[in-house]
Amino acid sequence: MTAVVSSISVLILTISILYLSNLSSLHAQQGGFSLKLIHRDSPGSPLYDPSETHYQRLYKSFRRSSERAHHIHHIHHTHYPNDIAAKVQASGGTYVMNFSIGSPPVSTLAIADTGSDLIWTQCKPCDNCFPQDMPFFDPKLSTSYRDVACDSEQCIFVEGRNCDATRSCNYKISYGDKSYSYGKVGVEKLTLESSNGRPVAFPRVVFGCGHQSHGTFSKKSSGIVGLGGGKNSLISQLGSSIGGKFSYCLAPLESNTSTLNFGTNAIVSGSNNASTTPLLTGSPDTFYYLMLEAVSVGNNTIKYDETRTLGTSDGNIIIDSGTTLTMFPPEFFAKLKEAMAAQIDATPIPDPEGFLGLCYKMDDKLKLPKITMHFKNADVELKNVNSFIAVTDDTICFTFKENGSGAIYGNLAQLNFLVGYDKEKKTLSFKPTDCSQH
Numbered sequence: 001m002t003a004v005v006s007s008i009s010v011l012i013l014t015i016s017i018l019y020l021s022n023l024s025s026l027h028a029q030q031g032g033f034s035l036k037l038i039h040r041d042s043p044g045s046p047l048y049d050p051s052e053t054h055y056q057r058l059y060k061s062f063r064r065s066s067e068r069a070h071h072i073h074h075i076h077h078t079h080y081p082n083d084i085a086a087k088v089q090a091s092g093g094t095y096v097m098n099f100s101i102g103s104p105p106v107s108t109l110a111i112a113d114t115g116s117d118l119i120w121t122q123c124k125p126c127d128n129c130f131p132q133d134m135p136f137f138d139p140k141l142s143t144s145y146r147d148v149a150c151d152s153e154q155c156i157f158v159e160g161r162n163c164d165a166t167r168s169c170n171y172k173i174s175y176g177d178k179s180y181s182y183g184k185v186g187v188e189k190l191t192l193e194s195s196n197g198r199p200v201a202f203p204r205v206v207f208g209c210g211h212q213s214h215g216t217f218s219k220k221s222s223g224i225v226g227l228g229g230g231k232n233s234l235i236s237q238l239g240s241s242i243g244g245k246f247s248y249c250l251a252p253l254e255s256n257t258s259t260l261n262f263g264t265n266a267i268v269s270g271s272n273n274a275s276t277t278p279l280l281t282g283s284p285d286t287f288y289y290l291m292l293e294a295v296s297v298g299n300n301t302i303k304y305d306e307t308r309t310l311g312t313s314d315g316n317i318i319i320d321s322g323t324t325l326t327m328f329p330p331e332f333f334a335k336l337k338e339a340m341a342a343q344i345d346a347t348p349i350p351d352p353e354g355f356l357g358l359c360y361k362m363d364d365k366l367k368l369p370k371i372t373m374h375f376k377n378a379d380v381e382l383k384n385v386n387s388f389i390a391v392t393d394d395t396i397c398f399t400f401k402e403n404g405s406g407a408i409y410g411n412l413a414q415l416n417f418l419v420g421y422d423k424e425k426k427t428l429s430f431k432p433t434d435c436s437q438h
Helices: 054-077 330-342
Strands: 032-039 085-087 095-101 106-113 120-122 169-175 180-193 199-214 223-226 245-249 258-263 275-278 288-290 292-297 300-303 317-319 326-328 359-361 371-375 378-382 388-392 395-398 400-402 407-409 417-422 427-432
Touching (some): 032 180, 054 400, 120 180, 199 223, 275 378, 300 330, 330 400
Parallel strands (some): 106 223, 317 407, 326 400
Antiparallel strands (some): 032 258, 095 106, 120 223, 169 180, 180 199, 245 258, 245 417, 288 317, 292 300, 292 371, 326 407, 359 395, 371 378, 417 427
């Protein structure tokens, strides 16, 4: 049997941010830069728990996937008043991101979440805040901080916006696990360091300065960086400077590093082995939507025609680097599971944790069928590393799962693909890549 990688696909983005007196601009780097990613459960991660076993961390990532899928479904089917913008779990972010903010720059660490848009960090004064290891950001000490006016265009797209007595823009954001953050909206300089060691500064990034925050946040972080598709996410705010382009290449755990690219560095080239599908819009615009037409298991092609569960007639599946597993509605997953089991010459065994739906005893003679995802105009052929994962020393399980509602294309299915987003051309590309070498 082809080797099945027993990696945990939940990742953490850790970027060492340094202050240099001569900050380079994005244009000085020819319109592109890249950042390094490491796995959330790698020993080098701030969130690594040495008391847990590899498989305990793996199942925790599976459960976060299930909870995340539930909250994404809840967002699509619930109308929230403007003062409460419900998002996915605050503690379930795929990455943490270390960046600097302000002038002089202050290094801070935040959960990077593809299921959120607003960037926010805890600020002084913080009257009712969760404890954090690093100092609180003090906007009064930064020469580049400015409050955002309530009637400004920058305030219009802020989640849970409201005005105070000084006509300053405030935000109020709540999450699916009842965590929350309230505070002022400001503009500030944000600095990232590329993988070549040269900082990239963005002078006027809209963010939330949290003065009341509480919930399931880690004391090693100070807030959230939204990486979704909405107007105030980091991706959207960098928009014109990166040409609307970003990509990532997610490597298995044993390679230690993965890559996130922006601008010209994010271009997916090579038409011979790259496939491109439309990047669609939906509601809410935080998420990235695709059109999935069918899934093939070997020579058995199963049509996928679900369009109603995501609240949009255009896209029927969300691609999300923050969800570990690939999720499907129960009826379709049952067809997929049946087709998979029919083509594997072995007897299924129960998942030791009772969480995944199709497992087998590891055996060198075990042959797994090829899975192909048929997106509109793009056929993406998966490897065993994408479709099965070792959950014990002698058990492997199918990485697709039912979630009771709409479909999500998770990050295990994206391992060893360069996945490129072009928001200007409204396309998404897949290119098989050895991400450990990218």
